[in-house]
Each structure stands twice: as C-alpha cells, then as structure tokens.
Amino acid sequence: MATVTATAERTIGAPxxxxxxxxxDYRTTRPKILTEHYRDYTVRSGGLGAGxxxxxxxxxxxxxxxxxxxEVTQPTPGELIERDTNSSMVxxxxxxxxxxxxxxxxxxxxxxxxxGIGGFFEKTFAPKGLKRIYDTVLANLDHTVRx
Numbered sequence: 001m002a003t004v005t006a007t008a009e010r011t012i013g014a015p016x017x018x019x020x021x022x023x024x025d026y027r028t029t030r031p032k033i034l035t036e037h038y039r040d041y042t043v044r045s046g047g048l049g050a051g052x053x054x055x056x057x058x059x060x061x062x063x064x065x066x067x068x069x070x071e072v073t074q075p076t077p078g079e080l081i082e083r084d085t086n087s088s089m090v091x092x093x094x095x096x097x098x099x100x101x102x103x104x105x106x107x108x109x110x111x112x113x114x115x116g117i118g119g120f121f122e123k124t125f126a127p128k129g130l131k132r133i134y135d136t137v138l139a140n141l142d143h144t145v146r147x
Contacts, residue, residue: 012105016095018145055067070084
C-alpha cells in the first residue's frame, strides 16, 4: 500500500482569525461551504474545533461513496486535523496569515491507498479529483468569510 495525498490551497480575502474561526465552525460554517459531494452531514458532538465529532457520506464519484466519521484535534491555533475513524484518511486544514487582511488556507488529505493496479489508478487520479472538490470548498469558504 502506498500513501495517497491530495492538496489544495487558496488565498482567502479575510484575516486569519476570522478564517480560523470559520474553518473550526462545524455547526454553521462547514455545512455552508461543502459541495454536493458531501451528504448526510451531521455534528455528533462538539462543533467548534477540537473535540468535534462529525459524520457524512463523501461521494468522490457516483460509484465511490465513503462513510466518514471524523474526530477533530487542534495541535496549533492555525491547524485542524480530522481523523476518519472508519479508515486511514487524515485531513489537515491549515490557516496562515498573509499580511493583515488575507489568509492562506491549505487542505491536505492522506490515506493508505490500494495495492496493485487499483492502487496505481487511485494514486494517479484520486488526488486530482479531490483537489477539484477542495478548490470549490475553498472558494465557498472565501465567499462565506467575505460576506
């Protein structure tokens, strides 16, 4: 098995504190910024940063739907880590200031991919597809924190 990693980043037109608060808000902001690839989104406990437990169905494609149940930690003020208890998937959201009025937000997801020919295709195509989804999530975040 090889590690598969997908990354997307975007400069967001809002101060880092505002963006960090929005990213950590699983109850209000997160449902607003997610794409149609996320279904049945629910916060099971918490809702603001570390200690949050949330679940959803993630449909990367029509035929590939994954049940995701994340536990959220926050090792630093600018970083949230979502660990899927149903798989090896880990998603890290990082928010860093860019000057006083903007922020760089990076989403990185890694997991242990399949082996063999299936693993080759997964490692080749999954990161590109996930990046496209994350690009839209980040655009939605930018729109939400500016509004």
